[in-house]
Amino acid sequence: MTVTYQFEYSERLRCAFIGAGGHSYRNVYPTFQYAPVELVAVCDVQLERAQTYARGFGAPSAYDDHHEMLARERPDAVFIVTSYTAEGDVQATALAEDCLRAGAHVWMEKPTAAGIAQLDRLQAVADETGLTVMTGLKKIFTPAMEKVKAILSTPEFGTASSISVRYPQSLPAPDARSDDVAMIGFLDHIFHPGAILTYLMGPVRRIGYEWEPRTGSSVSSLLFESGAVGTLHLAAGSATGAPLERVEVIGSGANVVVDNGVRMTYYRAGAESPYGRSASFITGDDVAPLHWEPEFSLGQLYNKNLFYLGYVPEVVHFCESVLAGKPPEKGTLADVREILKLYELYRRLPAGEPATIEPRS
Missing domain, CATH: 3.30.360.10 (Dihydrodipicolinate Reductase; domain 2)
Incomplete structure (x- = not known):
């Protein structure tokens, strides 16, 4: 595998990112150095963290409301790395649905959902919009x-x-x-x-x-x-x-x-x-x-x-699949279902x- 650096790609996706936590800082944002990504915005419930991450990773805008970010930025794709609700549900599942309805493809960190019922709802939105959802199955x-x-x-x-x-x-x-x-x-x-x-x-x-x-x-x-x-x-x-x-x-x-x-x-x-x-x-x-x-x-x-550990390969696979207009071969919702x-x-x-x-x- 020969690596292409971000600035060497002739075409890049306008991407937004929801989440400004430790895992994403260490392992996901840095992958953009090697992927066809133009990071346009970062969103987090703590605006100051979103602003810090935006400065650190070169995004011009920061938000604390993902609906506002999606409406203003109209990204091609959104990366989601978030946590759990107080009830133990996966926050990223509903966020992914919002991104799809706003016209953006989605890469989301695992777990995709807290169960098959939640996955079914996400699958229905993906089918309705015809957009890609890929989960970070790094292994x-x-x-x-x-x-x-x-x-x-x-x-x-x-x-x-x-x-x-x-x-x-x-x-x-x-x-x-x-x-x-x-x-x-x-x-x-x-x-x-x-x-x-x-x-x-x-x-x-x-x-x-x-x-x-x-x-x-x-x-x-x-x-x-x-x-x-x-x-x-x-x-x-x-x-x-x-x-x-x-x-x-x-x-x-x-x-x-x-x-x-x-x-x-x-x-x-x-x-x-x-x-x-x-x-x-x-x-x-x-x-x-x-x-x-x-x-x-x-x-x-x-x-x-x-x-x-697979972080760069999975992000590149998502981006290149979206740019080529074809579904990803791995990390699909069908894989997640099993x-x-x-x-x-x-x-x-x-x-x-x-x-x-x-x-x-």
């Missing part, structure tokens, strides 16, 4: 996950038969799962492993899990529409300083592993080590494992978390009881 835009996806499509890897995903997240106790506020943390983070599972393996059609009450950790068994199987280990209680996640996909005599999002090993098919007769663990060069990881020494863009199906099942499904997920549920 499936990382260089590592895109490479895994490419490997899975090769004849040498074979059909993916199973997957294991480990991610540190606690699932609240059963009596708290009907409380939207208590479920904020789980909703916020299930989007990450959920996006990886569905991106690499397709929709989940059956799920069952066991739950540990002290930390809230859980292990789920999954059956995918393809017939493949998998596990999702939500490893609450793991050390804060430990590598955050691990993904492994098994094919036909081959497997690929990604540790911590930046260390990737592809164990290729074809190596032979006859049991009891092999004197060396070294395999032939043509079938030896392939390993990738960034070097973190040079001032290269791939060493920036904005790139290896993740929210998992979320709603965890809310209502007791441990130890499997459930089937219908294709259109």
Whole structure:
């Protein structure tokens, strides 16, 4: 991937931004250096923060009322990075509807909505206006996950038969799962492993899990529409300083592993080590494992978390899709629907009881 800097694009989107929080300051606004974006306005409920962000990121205008901003600026697209209501609802869902009705495409940070009912309302507005809504599913835009996806499509890897995903997240106790506020943390983070599972393996059609009450950790068994199987280990209680996640996909005599999002090993098919007769663990060069990881020494863009965490790629994909007049390939509302199906099942499904997920549920 060769990067184009913002000033090198011949055509840019006039974009507004709703939200002036810490996450957006660190991880979203800075991506505009590498995307076809002309930032025209920033909006936040705290006008002073909006003004500070507007100055810092080169926007000429700041607002504390998004309706006023949309009416005055008429942006091509709006980026939304906000929080939750006091009741535990996702603020960005209604904001996205307002932006669509004002004629602007929408990029919004996950979670897109607090449930499928809210997602349905957003989908209806998107369908009515014919405009794009894309969610920031950063995990499936990382260089590592895109490479895994490419490997899975090769004849040498074979059909993916199973997957294991480990991610540190606690699932609240059963009596708290009907409380939207208590479920904020789980909703916020299930989007990450959920996006990886569905991106690499397709929709989940059956799920069952066991739950540990002290930390809230859980292990789920999954059956995918393809017939493949998998596990999702939500490893609450793991050390804060430990590598955050691990993904492994098994094919036909081959497997690929990604540790911590930046260390990737592809164990290729074809190596032979006859049991009891092999004197060396070294395999032939043509079938030896392939390993990738960034070097973190040079001032290269791939060493920036904005790139290896997927932030720049997802923003560029949104902008280029809108400019080309075509829907995004990833981060769609259809992708979000599959993740929210998992979320709603965890809310209502007791441990130890499997459930089937219908294709259109």
